[in-house]
Amino acid sequence: MRKPLNPYFVLLLAIILPGVGHVAIGEARRGLVFAFFTLFFGVLTYLFSTPDQSFIARHAGGIFIWALSIPDAYRRARMAYALAERERS
Template sequence: MTTTTNAPAPPNPYLVLGAAIALPASGHVILGVPVRGLQFIFFMVILAWITAKIAPPDASFVGRHAGGFLIYALSILDAYKMARVRIAQWVHSARHGGDTAASSAQPDI
């Protein structure tokens, strides 16, 4: 017996990417994992502060806060990857009618 669930489509990965670029953690909020976004913001601030303290005084703004920018870039990639994975899972489940048991069963040899 096959049961199909009509799950709503997850957010567009490009929307999530644009939001994550525009505002830190907003991509994670759109995906429904705001705590993960807050964790990224926390580490962004901490590493930006640390690099600001150890960077030479003649370094540029980006150089003084390089740790925060690194975490910011990683948060953008993380949000986009999560969105892409959710879309792929949604397409796969829609294509196979939501029946995961039939797709994982091995044929008898």
């Protein structure tokens, strides 16, 4: 079994792109689901908003899902890291 990634590195990856933090810790399916729903809700809110809205408002659904994925990836990485540390000692 490989050594778990540092949770702060996973946090950085999750901030850069949705789902990448999950993929990095070995939870590719969960990461791809987050990436899919980020894209899906971003497009959905874009289609149903008016053109005079800001970029953030037009993509709010996707940004919301992305924001949910960031602490989830960090928390899962932190738990895996702590478990590996506990098993080592």
